Amino acid sequence: MTVTFVASSQLPTQWGTFTMHGFLEEATGKEHVVLTMGNVSDGQPVLGRLHSECLTGDALFSLRCDCGFQLEAALKAIADEGRGALLYLRQEGRGIGLMNKIRAYHLQDGGADTVEANELLGFGADQRDYGICKPMLDHLGITSLKLLTNNPRKVKAIQGFGVEVAQRLPLQFGKNPHNAKYLATKAGKLGHMLGQLHQAETEPGDV
Ligand SMILES: Nc1nc2c(ncn2[C@@H]2O[C@H](COP(=O)(O)OP(=O)(O)OP(=O)(O)O)[C@@H](O)[C@H]2O)c(=O)[nH]1
Numbered sequence: 001m002t003v004t005f006v007a008s009s010q011l012p013t014q015w016g017t018f019t020m021h022g023f024l025e026e027a028t029g030k031e032h033v034v035l036t037m038g039n040v041s042d043g044q045p046v047l048g049r050l051h052s053e054c055l056t057g058d059a060l061f062s063l064r065c066d067c068g069f070q071l072e073a074a075l076k077a078i079a080d081e082g083r084g085a086l087l088y089l090r091q092e093g094r095g096i097g098l099m100n101k102i103r104a105y106h107l108q109d110g111g112a113d114t115v116e117a118n119e120l121l122g123f124g125a126d127q128r129d130y131g132i133c134k135p136m137l138d139h140l141g142i143t144s145l146k147l148l149t150n151n152p153r154k155v156k157a158i159q160g161f162g163v164e165v166a167q168r169l170p171l172q173f174g175k176n177p178h179n180a181k182y183l184a185t186k187a188g189k190l191g192h193m194l195g196q197l198h199q200a201e202t203e204p205g206d207v
């Protein structure tokens with residue numbers, strides 16, 4: 001998987017100033033971004049988030065999912081720690097793209113759940129391939145992560161390409177009446193770990 005570093009710049013945000021690193025995935029032309037703060041190449045576990053693009057949640061304030069809330073919480077957590085990395089992966093709609101996600105939402109408006117809708121459209125429930133992260137992490141010198149996620153597939157994928165997951169930290173934010181069914185389906189069919197734990201209650205080593 002060829003993912004090439006293009007350029008870095010500063011990115012000031014409401015939580016602090018990150019360094020923004022741009023990467024190009026050669027095979028698809030997709031442009032991925034990593035935001036880092038502090039020294040992430042010292043070999044110590046880095047507070048990290050693999051965030052899959054969700055235009056509706058991240059940029060358009062949708063309440064159908066929890067993505068925008070998770071994005072904000074992750075950036076704030078990294079800024080609070082003064083060190084970390086957020087990989088913003090262009091994997092819209094769990095890999096099916098924005099137009100197909102809108103088609104899937106239309107089916108969900110008619111009663112399908114998020115997995116059934118993907119399958120009715122002829123897609124797998126989750127088409128993401130996290131292999132693109134490896135060259136980006138290598139470029140940044142990140143060898144171990146304290147991963148902000150509820151998704152066990154991300155933990156397995158990272159371990160599968162040889163990066164340590166020193167800790168898994170739950171990231172549960174933004175639950176509301178519009179996304180309650182979606183979150184229940186993620187827990188029931190996709191294995192997301194969405195218990196009642198809050199981030200502050202996480203035990204070290206809870207991978
Ligand atoms: N196909 C499809 N994609 C969706 C839907 N809702 C959100 N997404 C996409 O799902 C991705 C986010 O996945 P999630 O399952 O919410 O979270 P995750 O990244 O797997 O896990 P966490 O790390 O715990 O957040 C983004 O790419 C969203 O665009 C939906 O109903 N259908």
Ligand SMILES: [Zn+2]
Pocket residue numbers: 054056057058065066067068
């Ligand atoms: Zn979303």
